[in-house]
Amino acid sequence: MIEIKNLVVQIEDNRILNGLDLKVADGEVAAIMGPNGSGKSTLSYVIAGKEDYEVLDGEVLLDGENILEMDAAERAAAGVFLAFQYPLEIPGVGTMTFLKAALNAQRKARGEEPLSTPELIKRVNAAGEVLEIKRDFLKRALNVGFSGGEKKRMEILQMALLEPRFCILDETDSGLDIDALRIVSDGVNKLRDPGRSFLVITHYQRLLNHIVPDTVHVMSAGRIVKSGGKELALELEANGYADYRQLAAE
Amino acid sequence: MAEITQIRTAAETGLAALFERLKGGLPGDVAVREAALSGFATMGLPHRRVEEFKYTDLRALMRDAAHPAEAPSPDETTKAFAEAKAFAEIDAARLTFVNGHRAPHSSELPAGIEVVTMPDAMASGHPLLGFLNAVAIARGNPIYDLNTAFLADGVVIRVPAGLAVERPIHLRFLAAASAPFSTATRILVIVEEGASLTLLESHEGRDGVAYQPNDVIEFVVGDRAKVAHLRLNAEGSESLALSTVTAKLGAEVVFNSLNVVVGGAASRHQVFATFAGEGTNARIDGANMLKGRQHSDATLVVDHAVPHCTSREMFKSVLDDSSVGVFQGKIIVRPYAQKTDGAMKSNALLLGEGATMNNKPELEIFADDVVCGHGATCGALDADLLFYLKSRGLPQALAQSLLIQAFLGEAVESVEHEGARESLIGVIEGWLAARG
Numbered sequence: 001m002i003e004i005k006n007l008v009v010q011i012e013d014n015r016i017l018n019g020l021d022l023k024v025a026d027g028e029v030a031a032i033m034g035p036n037g038s039g040k041s042t043l044s045y046v047i048a049g050k051e052d053y054e055v056l057d058g059e060v061l062l063d064g065e066n067i068l069e070m071d072a073a074e075r076a077a078a079g080v081f082l083a084f085q086y087p088l089e090i091p092g093v094g095t096m097t098f099l100k101a102a103l104n105a106q107r108k109a110r111g112e113e114p115l116s117t118p119e120l121i122k123r124v125n126a127a128g129e130v131l132e133i134k135r136d137f138l139k140r141a142l143n144v145g146f147s148g149g150e151k152k153r154m155e156i157l158q159m160a161l162l163e164p165r166f167c168i169l170d171e172t173d174s175g176l177d178i179d180a181l182r183i184v185s186d187g188v189n190k191l192r193d194p195g196r197s198f199l200v201i202t203h204y205q206r207l208l209n210h211i212v213p214d215t216v217h218v219m220s221a222g223r224i225v226k227s228g229g230k231e232l233a234l235e236l237e238a239n240g241y242a243d244y245r246q247l248a249a250e
Numbered sequence: 251m252a253e254i255t256q257i258r259t260a261a262e263t264g265l266a267a268l269f270e271r272l273k274g275g276l277p278g279d280v281a282v283r284e285a286a287l288s289g290f291a292t293m294g295l296p297h298r299r300v301e302e303f304k305y306t307d308l309r310a311l312m313r314d315a316a317h318p319a320e321a322p323s324p325d326e327t328t329k330a331f332a333e334a335k336a337f338a339e340i341d342a343a344r345l346t347f348v349n350g351h352r353a354p355h356s357s358e359l360p361a362g363i364e365v366v367t368m369p370d371a372m373a374s375g376h377p378l379l380g381f382l383n384a385v386a387i388a389r390g391n392p393i394y395d396l397n398t399a400f401l402a403d404g405v406v407i408r409v410p411a412g413l414a415v416e417r418p419i420h421l422r423f424l425a426a427a428s429a430p431f432s433t434a435t436r437i438l439v440i441v442e443e444g445a446s447l448t449l450l451e452s453h454e455g456r457d458g459v460a461y462q463p464n465d466v467i468e469f470v471v472g473d474r475a476k477v478a479h480l481r482l483n484a485e486g487s488e489s490l491a492l493s494t495v496t497a498k499l500g501a502e503v504v505f506n507s508l509n510v511v512v513g514g515a516a517s518r519h520q521v522f523a524t525f526a527g528e529g530t531n532a533r534i535d536g537a538n539m540l541k542g543r544q545h546s547d548a549t550l551v552v553d554h555a556v557p558h559c560t561s562r563e564m565f566k567s568v569l570d571d572s573s574v575g576v577f578q579g580k581i582i583v584r585p586y587a588q589k590t591d592g593a594m595k596s597n598a599l600l601l602g603e604g605a606t607m608n609n610k611p612e613l614e615i616f617a618d619d620v621v622c623g624h625g626a627t628c629g630a631l632d633a634d635l636l637f638y639l640k641s642r643g644l645p646q647a648l649a650q651s652l653l654i655q656a657f658l659g660e661a662v663e664s665v666e667h668e669g670a671r672e673s674l675i676g677v678i679e680g681w682l683a684a685r686g
């Protein structure tokens with residue numbers, strides 16, 4: 001269970017989040033929709049632990065523990081995972097090297113034994129199959145020369161491998177064609193689990209046809225201005241965000 | 251009329267006195283040595299007002315002229331051998347120098363290769379010595395001249411035409427003395443037409459001893475020959491390490507030279523390469539990993555004297571703490587050297603608050619149909635990449651290490667010999683592990 005209370009965040013004197021409150025229960029898939037500039041990506045970065053942001057107030061509780069006091073690596077080991085909107089290319093770092101380093105760093109932080117290379121390969125291949133990632137890709141440097149869709153699939157592969165408690169998908173649908181959208185969504189749906197919760201950030205209803213949310217929240221000017229069920233997404237698709245911009249301004 | 255007396259530093263006076271004392275006992279033609287020393291003496295130790303030494307003030311770095319070490323005792327040699335770690339796991343034919351003196355043969359040399367010791371060659375006026383000082387652009391360089399004047403030991407290696415040497419030759423330089431000393435070694439490598447050779451060169455020494463190695467390796471490479479030269483500077487923490495590579499390259503040659511630096515209080519590595527035949531491809535790379543107050547200088551001059559040659563220079567520097575890196579790269583394209591393709595880059599990663607990188611790329615182009623370029627970058631580790639790695643659970647130090655390794659990897663990846671490549675990756679990992 002993740003609980004965000006009165007989160008106030010700024011970057012270089014610009015207030016981005018303005019007392020944001022949000023709860024995502026275990027097993028729940030929550031979607032956040034909102035216009036450009038409403039603070040959706042900032043929220044995802046602040047939860048994941050990016051250092052450029054100044055948290056002025058509030059807390060982010062993962063199972064009751066305030067993760068804002070941890071650094072990004074500690075948060076990852078505690079079970080936070082952010083699927084990036086723009087996954088980074090890391091020339092010179094082999095994909096398998098990276099996956100092994102990440103998984104074993106998290107296991108170490110949790111006091112678990114490192115995973116053997118054969119077992120790692122087995123797990124990566126299994127996850128790769130679901131996401132239709134060619135094995136050849138795993139031999140390359142991380143994300144280097146990957147298309148937008150391939151990068152997004154690699155993000156979900158990492159998510160599958162790292163088995164986080166709380167997953168944030170930051171506009172995972174951007175840049176995906178219809179087939180890739182289906183593959184990525186299937187990958188995510190396979191990871192749905194009573195012990196795992198999701199925060200799906202998107203502009204479009206389209207993704208939510210594939211990853212059907214339990215709750216939908218509308219974000220505007222750094223706050224959640226309306227919450228509802230999955231039908232709220234359809235309503236937004238039909239009417240746009242104009243009403244909510246108004247709401248945030250009040 | 252008042253005479254103008256040039257002020258000499260203690261080291262300069264010491265070098266002159268040392269030469270007078272030693273010259274009678276050194277092999278070969280003393281006139282060659284005297285000419286080299288007088289060439290050196292007109293300018294003295296170069297300082298920062300001498301353009302080529304702007305960032306590496308040798309006059310300030312060399313306070314005293316260190317005396318050459320006595321030949322080590324058999325016990326000292328045995329001990330030095332036992333402590334040698336560089337490239338140790340590679341199956342190679344080894345030639346070892348301890349404190350600048352050639353140690354007795356310890357491994358068999360590949361069949362067909364001719365090896366003559368430098369003192370023997372010089373004493374007998376061996377015809378192969380005609381290949382010494384073959385690269386004109388190196389002449390007059392003060393470090394090279396000092397080596398010529400004091401040259402005390404070394405070997406001449408000849409790989410006959412057509413011979414592909416599978417097993418690398420490993421030249422191992424060990425500094426084992428506990429008091430300051432200097433060395434002046436010269437290796438002459440002649441790789442004849444169509445032959446190929448992998449040459450490993452390692453320099454290791456004790457920490458805390460202010461020794462001054464000055465080593466020169468000269469390559470004369472025949473047409474269609476292939477040479478891979480991998481050099482590791484793991485000198486002791488107080489050493490002032492001077493080194494020079496010269497290369498005269500025939501036609502359709504493949505020549506790769508990589509220098510990896512982790513050691514030395516201060517080091518200067520010079521490369522002078524001349525293209526003497528068309529269709530040749532040369533790569534001159536470097537990887538520097540420095541910490542504390544280490545200073546490392548890579549200075550190279552690549553002389554495209556003939557058309558249709560390609561040169562690539564890539565230097566990677568990782569500078570921690572208050573260390574200082576220097577890259578001076580000059581590509582000369584002579585008037586007739588059309589279709590030259592030259593590209594040079596120097597990338598530095600500044601990890602320490604006080605770290606400094608000095609980049610000075612120079613292109614001197616006198617032909618009009620060429621492709622030449624250079625690029626130099628200095629920067630910190632990419633914060634976004636670090637965040638990406640950390641968001642996957644890698645702690646700060648591990649995330650940094652992975653990115654540093656990736657940064658340096660580009661310089662090491664091109665090493666064809668698998669064992670040597672792994673060995674160098676091990677050096678990088680060792681450096682990162684020591685960093686903590």
